[in-house]
Amino acid sequence: MLAKRIIPCLDVKDGRTVKGVNFVDLRDAGDPVELAWQYSQQGADELVFLDITATHEKRKTTIELVKAVARQVNIPFTIGGGINELKDAEVLLHAGADKISINSAAVRNPKLIDELARSFGRQFVVVAVDTRAVDGKNFVYLRGGRDKTEIQTEDWVKEAEQRGAGEILLTSMDHDGTKNGFDNMFLKKINESIHIPLIASGGAGQQQHFVDVFQQTNVDAALAASVFHYGEILIPELKETLRTNGIVVR
């Protein structure tokens, strides 16, 4: 059976991980490649790198990062952050990225999804969506949840699928950082409205939250950052808990 995926997310700036990590056995906690390798050894199913570098050297450092990860890590990974045009994606593909993730660039220029899917196949295109509820309706937000748009999240997710997204990474900004669990009601609704894989993000604090999101929403994957980086949840234990609860994991 197809397994539910557990995906650690690493924020990277200037080639270094941003948020603190405290794995005891890391030689260099700021090295995204070593961290990625550790996660792959622990049984992570996939990795997401979010590159928030803002300098002119960005493209070069990102490519170096992607190459280093592809060389050393034997599980799939996605890279996101600052991909605005076809050319940006193409160099990442050739550097060994399995998927790219686009967020605000797709909102600003939805045709980018079509172009990327046509050029590289839809399996390469993850559309990341940051969502926040306002008066009972979910809206797409940009810039990490700071800028509200008038686009309703459900509409945008369906449009992204139609245009050629191979996967949706949905982050609930209302839940992100709370450690109170995923936004299961909304994730379930979105998951039932699309026919491509959905990655749940935002709110993971305990192992039970992962059990809940898979049991209550049937999403394909769950992503988290700090609970893994700080060692609050260890992936082998999490997988054992999921297995005990009848959820298929690798």
Added chain:
Amino acid sequence: MIGIVNYGAGNIFSLTAALQRVGIPYGMIDKLDDFEHYDRVIIPGVGHAGAAMQKLEETGFVQRIVSLKKPVLGICVGMQLLTSFSEEGNAELLNIVPLKTLHFDKHMGKKIPHMGWNSISPKRDCPLFEHIADNSYFYFVHSYFIEADEEYTSASCTYDVVFSAAIQKENFYGVQFHPEKSGKVGEQILLNFSRL
């Protein structure tokens, strides 16, 4: 040494990286003469099967590949090229293995692409799956699948339908999953192929 057929269908960085990780020497097959230099051949491939076949035809390698007697491993779309036909672009393919490549969409109600880790059941006697336990998980990303077959399916996988996770006919092997992205078991497949 393994020769990788370089016909421009997708990214091969991950494949060469995996071969390097496990210490398998490899080189590129860019022209017909290069086939001589290698004792086994990998046909990679990502993307559209019809388009990949067209690119392969443009290289002029087709006749040579079909007549190869050394071990050949097709990966993902490279495996699909070994079959006779794909519903993706309604394309005629190499027809080395008399099976068809079909679209999931028409045959099931699940999410497309079939993306992620799925467990496979290898046939006991296939040397490609030596040291691979039954129900091991491999990483798949595909929207088209090769039908399951009594004779040629060497490992099966289920995603609503039972399909060929791997096929074999004589010296031709194919895997639908990505060994270069499938953790340790994937690397074992590459090692097994290098020792056939």
